[in-house]
Each structure stands twice: as structure tokens, then as C-alpha cells.
Amino acid sequence: MTKLSVNLNKIALLRNSRGRDFPNVVDFARKFIALGVKGITVHPRDDERHITKQDTIDLGKLLEDSDIEFNVEGYPSKSFLDLVKKVKPTQCTLVPDSPLQLTSDHGWDIENNRALLEKSCQMLKQNNIRSALFLDPSIEEVKLASTIGADRIELYTETYASAFNTEREQIVWDAFNQTSLEAQRVGLGVNAGHDLDLQNLPKFLKIENILEVSIGHVLIVECIEFGIQKVISNYLEICDK
DSSP states (O other): OOEEEEEOHHHHHHHHTTTSSOSOHHHHHHHHHHTTOOEEEEOOOTTOSSSOHHHHHHHHHHHTTSSSEEEEEEOOOHHHHHHHHHHOOSEEEEOOOOTTOSSOOOOOOSGGGHHHHHHHHHHHHHTTOEEEEEEOSOHHHHHHHTTTTOSEEEEEOHHHHHHTTSTTHHHHHHHHHHHHHHHHHTTOEEEEESSOOTTTHHHHTTSTTEEEEEEOHHHHHHHHHHOHHHHHHHHHHHHHO
């Protein structure tokens, strides 16, 4: 079974647009958990344009000593890693995004960031936090990931989402499948996320042993259109299969 982790960034973005604590991020985490979600994801950035450091701390307290996985994503700057050490989430996904990026849009070039990633993975391991590296579908990068102490990879799935329902769909899916198989062969767990939705997720999860999918932007839009209970129920049904 694949675990669904809901990314709360867009809930925080809605809140920040009005200048008061509504909608409340922690309350929405509780709503999703009550509906059966087993993971919560956030991506705090230095400018706090959506999730803030305080949100991350508050969610860490909510999920402490629970069976709900807490996944904190971000670029491994000193300030980010200090926050992660304080919160101690279940998992930290290291993402190669700059402060100027609108959203994450590529995976790591591991060879050119080896020292940073090795040091970060070591720190996470010392604090009993699972590490994951955000990667494009690349067997070469997976092989490198297995040499620097990472526990998992997270496949950046935008190219699959863009190819879905086009003539390139099967070719792109095959690339993700081969990357996942190689990751598992070298002992890495496999997560996935970015632009997955109710339409393209069933095909993607024909890839075996995807441990977790992290979904935020599209899921929140679907909740607005179809209702939170129906959307989460549909996602959990797909993941359970």
C-alpha cells in the first residue's frame, strides 16, 4: 500500500493572503488525518510565503508520538536544517530549489552537490530522521544517491504528469519505472510527488512499491471542486490498491 501525504502549503498560502490565522494549518491537518490520511507534508521557505517556521513547529507538536508521518521538504541551508533538528519530523526531503523559484522544478545534480548532501544526510541520520532526495527519473542519479547515505528518493513527477494522456505517456512512465526499480535494487525506498492527481495517479502507481506520494496543489484544488471527503476517499482508494 502507498501512503498518501497531503502537502499543506496551499492552505497556508490562502491564510497568508488575508493576514489572519484562517484557514488554520493545524486544523486542516487534523481534518485530513480524521479522513484517513497517514502523512502530512510541508515545505517551509525562508521567505515564509506559505508555510512558516512556526507552522512547522506547531505541526511537529501535533504529530509528535503519533502514527502520522511528518515530511518536511526544503533546501538544506543551515536555517532549514536547524528547523528540522528542532522539529524532528519522520522524514526530511532535500530539494534543490533556490529562494527565487516559484515551486520545485528539478531534481538534484548529486555529483555537483555531493559534499552538501552527504553532510545533510549524515546529520539527519544522527537525529533519527529519514532522508529522501528529490530526483528526476535518472538511473545515474539513483546510483549516486545510494553512495551518500540517503534512505529514500522522491521522484519528481512533473514530466509524467505533463505526458499523461499523450503519445509520450508510456515512454515517460517506463523511465520512472526503471528508475524506481534501480532505486529498490540498490536499497533505496521510493517516494513520488509533483502534479499527481486523481486522473494520473492510478497509472503511475502501477510502478511497484512506491512507498509514499506527496500531493498538495492539485489535491487542494480538487477538494474545492469536489469536496474534501470525496477527494480524500478517492485518493486513499487509489493508494490502497
